Amino acid sequence: MSATARPQIPVTVLTGYLGAGKTTLLNRLLTEEHGKRYAVIVNEFGEIGIDNELVVDADEEVFEMNNGCICCTVRGDLIRIIGNLLKRKGTFDAILIETTGLADPAPVAQTFFVDDEVRSVAKLDSIVTVVDAKNVVARLDDSHEAAEQIAFADIILLNKSDLVPAVELAALEARLRAINPTAIIHRTERCAIAPTEILDRRAFDLDRILAIEPDFLGEDAHEHDDAVTSVALRETRPIDVNRFNQWIGTLLREKGVSILRSKGILDLKGSPNRFIFQGVHMLMEGDDGKPWGRSEVRDSKLVFIGRDLDADELKAGFAACVA
């Protein structure tokens, strides 16, 4: 077997405030019979009451890369731990990384963009944020990190949903959606969810971006005035790849500090395939996706999640990328 031809292992990052239920979720993943082999990187080894050699203790060591990118912080401990995990016999179906309650998810995500060795073996699959339905409103009001963790999420577990009346849950979901319109929200009790709903989800993710309605963000989306918001853009005319690269490159370089995440699916002029990209702050990566169907309506969609986003400016910039 060629070592370089190994498929990249999907990596799921688990964030959420202290007490939201991350440890409960990890315990479920480690104890349920699912026939899969998961490596789990935790921040407090003692909390997992399971003796499992695939559970590794990490120290959340964030450092800045000396590459001139001011928000480019990575997790040095992850680079080392993942390198070591790959030396084990056999491979993993997924790697799961738990972060501490107050952690900024960006350095974890950026590690998978920046480090060549890590990139060659593992790929960021999704960021899962566990939210305590009973306490999240208070957290959003009193902390910076709670909104950030929701903004970064691909999947949100609205946990302890049994403790909150249905009408409050609906209002809560609307508020989460205003911060992050693209995340899948699962209502859970004691984090009861099938592992397949949160691990190795990449393909599903992309379909979801396609399903975003740009006018989703109606007037009432801003009623809570959370600092983190999103802008969704759509273009029906094909996009010129060079113009787009130049625009997105400059945009992320200049505004990457306040743009937490960017994602998109593009119809590039002259390409039979979808072009799929995602970014974290100033870093982004793009890939060819599946081909457009013969009778399919082609269009391009972009989503930005961040602070102080200027929707008009983004819209104008993207419109200028039309071929």
Add this chain to the structure above:
Amino acid sequence: MSLAEPRVRVPPGIESKFDAGITGAVFSDSGLLAAALGDGTVQLIGPNGSVETVQAHDGAALCLALDIDGRCFVTGGDDGKLVRTSPDGSITELMHTPGRQIDRLAVTRPGKARAVAAGKEVRLLDASGNVQARTSHHPSTVSGLAFNPRGKRLAVAHYGGVTLWWTATFGQNPGRLTWRGSHIGVSWSPDGTHVMTAMQECELHGWRVADGSDLAMRGYAAKVRSMDWLSKPSTLVTSGADCVVAWSFSGSGPQGKPPIEVGQGIGRLVVQVAVHPARPLIAAGFDDGRVAICELTTDRESRDVRLRPGDGCRVSALAWSQNGKWLAVGTDGGALSLFDLAKPAS
């Protein structure tokens, strides 16, 4: 000048195949080879081809060194254990830190000590396995350990530089060599004058120990995961480029001078280097499994001998026997070759 691709000349020897990757290899004084594997075993291979499998760890064996006595082997594993394996295959657990990956280990024979890292902590173990001293006075997880040649000082690499300890007063009065960034490995020159680190940003950093003055070497294509030294003239030999890159420390040192580059033309990334114990020869392992022995010379026409063809797996271990007659090669695909270089190649 155009030359046909030189023929690979495979020397006689012993070929083994395991179902886990090789993570390290070292020979004992008597010529017994130990290979550490990703399935937690240590394979003891004699020059006559005898193989003994020792289950030293529950997970993967991550690092390997010849022990103080020159007979036994020490391994660290992702089961958090430090284990000594005797030539007869018996094992002794020297340390256990659950949840920690033990991936950094150094042994000094003159200083009769082993240093092992678990997170930020470094422990010094004496010959009988007792913890002589321990300290966590490091700013981040330890990413490299190297004793000085006499075994009286220990260099500990971490984020932001290197901490230097005297083993006699380990944990007290640290010396700090600082340089911003993530240092991922450390090596002490055989004359004791320099401490060199590999960095996350695909470059080397270093310090002259006497006055802490800095050195920097850039231009690598990948992280420098393998460093070794030729003693005379003092030369640092490194992986991380499409040839072996060597820096001469004789005279005024390597600053401002181009490196010596040997083993060009294979067109793959060098990922392992090992310097012959007596002669200026470098074994170079490539990221596709190829192995070459290169003459370390500043001549434009440096010669090399190609011993092993590419098989798509990365060379993950390289070791010379102490008499320089055997070369062990391991790959991350589980192939282990033990080449007998005293006999003519086929």
